[in-house]
Amino acid sequence: xxxxxxxxxxxxxxxxxxxxxxxxxxxxxxxxxxxxxxxxxxxxxxxxxxxxxxxxxxxxxxxxxxxxxxxxxxxxxxxxxxxxxxxxxxxxxxxxxxxxxxxxxxxxxxxxxxxxxxxxxxxxxxxxxxxxxxxxxxxxxxxxxxxxxxxxxxxxxxxxxxxxxxxxxxxxxxxxxxxxxxxxxxxxxxxxxxxxxxxxxxxxxxxxxxxxxxxxxxxxxxxxxxxxxxxxxxxxxxxxxxxxxxxxxxxxxxxxxxxxxxxxxxxxxxx
Ligand code: SAM
Numbered sequence: 608x609x610x611x612x613x614x615x616x617x618x619x620x621x622x623x624x625x626x627x628x629x630x631x632x633x634x635x636x637x638x639x640x641x642x643x644x645x646x647x648x649x650x651x652x653x654x655x656x657x658x659x660x661x662x663x664x665x666x667x668x669x670x671x672x673x674x675x676x677x678x679x680x681x682x683x684x685x686x687x688x689x690x691x692x693x694x695x696x697x698x699x700x701x702x703x704x705x706x707x708x709x710x711x712x713x714x715x716x717x718x719x720x721x722x723x724x725x726x727x728x729x730x731x732x733x734x735x736x737x738x739x740x741x742x743x744x745x746x747x748x749x750x751x752x753x754x755x756x757x758x759x760x761x762x763x764x765x766x767x768x769x770x771x772x773x774x775x776x777x778x779x780x781x782x783x784x785x786x787x788x789x790x791x792x793x794x795x796x797x798x799x800x801x802x803x804x805x806x807x808x809x810x811x812x813x814x815x816x817x818x819x820x821x822x823x824x825x826x827x828x829x830x831x832x833x834x835x836x837x838x839x840x841x842x843x844x845x846x847x848x849x850x851x852x853x854x855x856x857x858x859x860x861x862x863x864x865x866x867x868x869x870x871x872x873x874x875x876x877x878x
Contacts, residue, residue, distance in 0.1 A: 610649070612780055616669055617712020619778040620648050621736070626773050627655040633770045633788055634708045634734035636661050645693040645709035645719065648672060650679055652710055657686060664705075666693045693719055698726040705729055710736040713784070717741070717757065720791075724764045727793050733765070739785040742769055746789065754852050756815045760808065762856050763801065765791035799857040807863040814851035814859070822854075822862075823847035835869045 612618035621627065630652060636642055638660035647653040647665040649672070656663055663686045667673060673690045680686040689696070694715055698705075707723060707730055716737050723733055737745075740753075746767040747753035761767060770788035775781045801807035809829065817825040823836060826847070839847055843861045845854065854862070 610671055610675070613669065617646075617714050618648060618669070619710075619780060619782045620651060621710050621773070621778050622651050623777040624655075626777050627652055629771060630708065630710075630734065630736070630788060631655045631659060633790055634706055634732065636706060636708065641703055641705045643698075643705050643707045643709075645707065646712055647676060647688075648710070650676055652708070653680060653686075656708060657683060660685065663687065664701075665689065666691050666696055668692050694722060698723070698729050701729055704731050706731055707733040707735070709734075713738050713741075713782075720745075720757070720761065724761065727764050730793055732793065733791040734770075735789050735791070736773065736786055737789055739772060739787040742787040742789040745791075749853055749855050751852065755818065756811050759811045759815075759856050759859055761791060763797050763807070763860070765793050767791050797856075797860070799860040801860045802864050803867045806867050807860060810863040810866065811851075811859055814854070818851050821848050821850060825851060829866070831866060831869065835866070838869075839865060 612620065636656060636659045640661040641664070642656055642661045643664045643666065644653055644656060645666050647667050653663065653665060653676070657680065665676060665680070665686065665688045667676060667688070667690060670690060673688065676688050680688060711719060716735070720735070723730060741757070744753045744755060745757050745761045746769050747755070747758045768790045770790055773786045773788065775783070775785060810826070813828050814822055814825050816828070826836070836847060839845060839862065842865045843858075845858055845862055
C-alpha cells in the first residue's frame, strides 16, 4: 500500500543506505543496547538499527504506519512497536538505560529535546537528525548569536557533538531546510549543578527573551527587588551589565543559585 507522506507529521523519509549506516555508526549501537527510535516511519532507519541486534522500542504517531511496521518488525522478539506520541510517552516508566536515535519531525524537535532532557536519567546518548540551524544552536559556544536558551539548557545536561550534514536530496520528499546529525552524550552530573532546575530554566528563558538587553533589564521580569539584583555582582562575580549570550552555562547556574538563595527572603514575586 502506498503511503502519502504527511507534511503535518514532518514526514521526510530517509532511504539512502550511506546516511542510514552513518547514523547507526554515530550512535554506536551494538547488540547490548536498548534503543528508542522516535518516528520509525517506513522503517528504513529501523532496519539498519535492527541489524545490529539491539533491543528496539519504536514510537510512531501515524496510525497508517503501525500495521506496516507490525508486519515487518512484529515477528522480531527484539522489536517493540508502540503507537504513541513521543511528546506524551512516559519515558520514566522504562527500565534500564536507553539510547535514542531519531530522524525527528522538525516541528517537534525542540519540545522533544526538552522532554528527553527532563527525563535524562533514562538515557545515555541521543543521536538526532535536526534542522542544521537547530543543531548548530544547540552546540554553540558563548559569545555568538547562535548561543541561546537551547544551547544552555542542553549543554547543562549533555555534551553535544555535531556529526555530519545530510543533504535535502537524501530525503523523500525533499525538505526545504538543511539537516544535520547531532549526538548528545548525557552528563552523569552537570559540571556546575543548578540547585533548583525550574528556576535555572526561568532564568535562562528570561535572559534570552530579550537578548539584546543587559541582564539587569531582561531579568527584571523575574520580579527580584533592586537590592537582590545589586548584590548579584558581589555574590556571583557576574556583572548584570552583560548580555545573556556572554554567560557560560556555569555562570547561569551560579546566577540561578544566587537568586534561589534569596527566594522568600527578598524576592517579591518571582515567577
Ligand atoms: N525514521 C523515518 C526515516 O528516517 O525515514 C521517518 C522520519 S520522519 C522525518 C518523522 C517520523 O516521525 C514520521 O514517521 C512521523 O509520522 C513520526 N512522528 C511525527 N510526530 C510524531 C510524534 N509526536 N511522536 C512519534 N512519532 C512522530
